[in-house]
Amino acid sequence: MSTESKSHYQRIVLASRPRGQVVPDNFRIETADVPELAEGQLLIRNHYLSLDPYMRGRMSEAKSYAASQPLDETMIGGTVGEVVASRHPKYAQGDFVAAMGGWSEMAVSDGSGLRKLDTAAIPLSAYLGAVGMPGMTAWYGLNRILRLEPGQTVCVSAASGAVGCAVGQLAKLRGCRAIGIAGGQEKCDYVVRELGFDACIDYKAGNLKEDLKAAAPDGIDGIFENVGGEVFDAALARTNAFARVALCGMIAGYSGEEIPLRNVRVLLTNRISLTGFIVTEHLDCWPEGLAELGKLVATGQLKYRETVAQGLAAAPEAFIGLLQGRNFGKQLVKLV
Amino acid sequence: MSTESKSHYQRIVLASRPRGQVVPDNFRIETADVPELAEGQLLIRNHYLSLDPYMRGRMSEAKSYAASQPLDETMIGGTVGEVVASRHPKYAQGDFVAAMGGWSEMAVSDGSGLRKLDTAAIPLSAYLGAVGMPGMTAWYGLNRILRLEPGQTVCVSAASGAVGCAVGQLAKLRGCRAIGIAGGQEKCDYVVRELGFDACIDYKAGNLKEDLKAAAPDGIDGIFENVGGEVFDAALARTNAFARVALCGMIAGYSGEEIPLRNVRVLLTNRISLTGFIVTEHLDCWPEGLAELGKLVATGQLKYRETVAQGLAAAPEAFIGLLQGRNFGKQLVKLV
Numbered sequence: 001m002s003t004e005s006k007s008h009y010q011r012i013v014l015a016s017r018p019r020g021q022v023v024p025d026n027f028r029i030e031t032a033d034v035p036e037l038a039e040g041q042l043l044i045r046n047h048y049l050s051l052d053p054y055m056r057g058r059m060s061e062a063k064s065y066a067a068s069q070p071l072d073e074t075m076i077g078g079t080v081g082e083v084v085a086s087r088h089p090k091y092a093q094g095d096f097v098a099a100m101g102g103w104s105e106m107a108v109s110d111g112s113g114l115r116k117l118d119t120a121a122i123p124l125s126a127y128l129g130a131v132g133m134p135g136m137t138a139w140y141g142l143n144r145i146l147r148l149e150p151g152q153t154v155c156v157s158a159a160s161g162a163v164g165c166a167v168g169q170l171a172k173l174r175g176c177r178a179i180g181i182a183g184g185q186e187k188c189d190y191v192v193r194e195l196g197f198d199a200c201i202d203y204k205a206g207n208l209k210e211d212l213k214a215a216a217p218d219g220i221d222g223i224f225e226n227v228g229g230e231v232f233d234a235a236l237a238r239t240n241a242f243a244r245v246a247l248c249g250m251i252a253g254y255s256g257e258e259i260p261l262r263n264v265r266v267l268l269t270n271r272i273s274l275t276g277f278i279v280t281e282h283l284d285c286w287p288e289g290l291a292e293l294g295k296l297v298a299t300g301q302l303k304y305r306e307t308v309a310q311g312l313a314a315a316p317e318a319f320i321g322l323l324q325g326r327n328f329g330k331q332l333v334k335l336v
Numbered sequence: 337m338s339t340e341s342k343s344h345y346q347r348i349v350l351a352s353r354p355r356g357q358v359v360p361d362n363f364r365i366e367t368a369d370v371p372e373l374a375e376g377q378l379l380i381r382n383h384y385l386s387l388d389p390y391m392r393g394r395m396s397e398a399k400s401y402a403a404s405q406p407l408d409e410t411m412i413g414g415t416v417g418e419v420v421a422s423r424h425p426k427y428a429q430g431d432f433v434a435a436m437g438g439w440s441e442m443a444v445s446d447g448s449g450l451r452k453l454d455t456a457a458i459p460l461s462a463y464l465g466a467v468g469m470p471g472m473t474a475w476y477g478l479n480r481i482l483r484l485e486p487g488q489t490v491c492v493s494a495a496s497g498a499v500g501c502a503v504g505q506l507a508k509l510r511g512c513r514a515i516g517i518a519g520g521q522e523k524c525d526y527v528v529r530e531l532g533f534d535a536c537i538d539y540k541a542g543n544l545k546e547d548l549k550a551a552a553p554d555g556i557d558g559i560f561e562n563v564g565g566e567v568f569d570a571a572l573a574r575t576n577a578f579a580r581v582a583l584c585g586m587i588a589g590y591s592g593e594e595i596p597l598r599n600v601r602v603l604l605t606n607r608i609s610l611t612g613f614i615v616t617e618h619l620d621c622w623p624e625g626l627a628e629l630g631k632l633v634a635t636g637q638l639k640y641r642e643t644v645a646q647g648l649a650a651a652p653e654a655f656i657g658l659l660q661g662r663n664f665g666k667q668l669v670k671l672v
Contacts, residue, residue: 057605228600247603247604249604250601258598260597260598261596261597262596264586264595264597265564268583268612271613271614271617272610272611273609273611273612275607276604276607276608277607281607
């Protein structure tokens with residue numbers, strides 16, 4: 001059966017807001033009719049859905065930098081897919097596009113916010129990772145906030161994740177020393193042996209402070225923080241004077257618990273500059289960054305790993321796993 | 337007896353490092369001989385000694401931005417005084433100078449780091465406060481880190497202190513809304529009625545969060561943080577997107593206790609930029625800043641209050657009082 005002839009598709013909506021941990025019952029799968037396209041619209045069959053920690057924030061009513069995900073509406077999410085029908089002058093059937101198609105097998109778009117993708121040298125799914133929002137997050141934080149000199153040391157948490165892996169590899173390409181922090185020996189081995197970080201510390205090994213001291217004997221000049229909590233405290237304790245912090249995520253607190261920062265004084269004594277950022281607020285940098293990232297992926301200089309869940313119905317469990325660090329690399333859901 | 341003929345003077349040395357709270361026994365008063373001046377040296381009779389929170393950091397062995405105060409040596413400190421003898425070509429008897437003369441009635445200098453003072457329009461003691469390091473701290477943090485627009489709101493803790501009072505008044509002169517936080521109704525009344533802040537919150541009243549909400553109905557765009565801990569957390573909770581933080585001091589933790597920051601997530605969700613700074617590392621700004629501050633003091637546009645302890649022997653108790661917030665405005669020790 002060709003997609004074009006399908007009259008129904010499935011999507012996942014937010015059924016209830018989580019109290020603490022996200023549970024499968026917070027989501028509900030629904031069947032919807034494929035709509036008729038109006039003039040100027042196109043229909044996308046989503047091939048991959050991106051699962052990202054920011055979605056946890058959207059699920060809460062709590063004030064955040066973005067509007068809450070409305071209840072009973074399709075969960076927000078980045079997608080890559082194929083145009084299967086078009087009444088839009090700039091897009092034709094067969095085009096591949098990146099979109100905010102949501103947790104859904106299909107999406108209707110008026111073309112706004114779409115990005116046409118060249119899949120000749122870059123795999124489609126990479127546009128949700130290394131050549132998409134996670135890659136740009138790494139690129140922006142490293143180039144616009146940390147601004148390290150060759151020879152300086154960067155420390156990145158969640159180092160095997162979609163953002164962290166790019167941070168360390170880009171830092172290495174710039175002549176920096178890259179230290180990762182990840183959960184488990186397998187992830188750490190990958191970060192060092194396959195991605196080429198100088199060291200990676202398993203925070204689950206219970207020796208974070210001492211391990212970090214050994215891995216960064218000259219101290220840390222830049223922290224790219226994805227986790228928060230104990231991991232962030234430990235990195236701060238090893239900073240050099242005038243170190244910079246790109247605060248990108250605090251996945252340690254995504255379930256709503258309070259994660260205090262204990263090592264506050266060092267922000268003053270080391271005259272640290274810390275900047276919280278959201279990469280989608282810096283779209284002016286995307287053309288330059290994506291061009292570089294695409295070239296690096298196409299030439300094999302920027303590696304990444306994906307964890308791919310199969311089918312839309314697997315998305316909730318995959319998302320819960322992401323929040324718990326069960327994924328390895330970029331978490332995707334393959335929809336076709 | 338004229339000073340020139342005195343052969344002895346008194347000074348206070350660090351006798352022991354504090355364990356937790358500073359106690360009088362951490363200091364020892366000593367009598368020293370007035371030395372013969374070598375060629376290129378001058379002798380200063382210190383009129384005022386400045387007591388400042390940074391001294392607490394120096395008393396510890398803990399790693400800080402500056403070297404520890406050595407045991408059995410004269411306590412570090414800024415002073416203003418009169419040249420009573422000179423074999424230095426640039427300084428003559430009768431000149432008034434600012435120096436790092438320490439907790440001491442007299443100081444010998446080779447001229448390095450000295451600043452000649454004009455006491456015609458500006459009181460001598462003001463060069464340790466509004467027209468000295470505290471004033472420059474306010475000036476730098478406000479102009480170089482917070483960089484607020486007219487109409488934006490700044491919140492400053494320790495608002496009646498030497499730094500805080502200048503932050504709010506300078507902010508008002510730039511058309512900003514200035515909110516202070518201070519301990520006790522008397523200080524708060526002074527901050528609003530005499531210094532012209534728009535509001536001042538008594539953190540001891542136990543209603544910090546709600547009071548801050550009422551005082552900053554449009555949120556906070558800049559935090560000038562002198563205290564840390566609960567006060568800092570409360571201000572962060574009221575920040576607007578892209579707020580800036582000038583982290584100047586954390587007097588709440590000066591006795592060595594750990595003061596965690598609870599409201600960490602807001603640094604990310606509000607995309608906050610935080611910068612820890614030490615004003616003595618930005619000496620290039622001092623000529624511009626001091627010129628403005630001096631003019632404002634001379635014309636009565638920048639007000640300040642002083643708490644003056646009498647005689648060198650009173651310095652330890654006055655310093656302990658400063659750490660506990662017992663002073664009101666700039667804490668000085670009058671030595672002559």
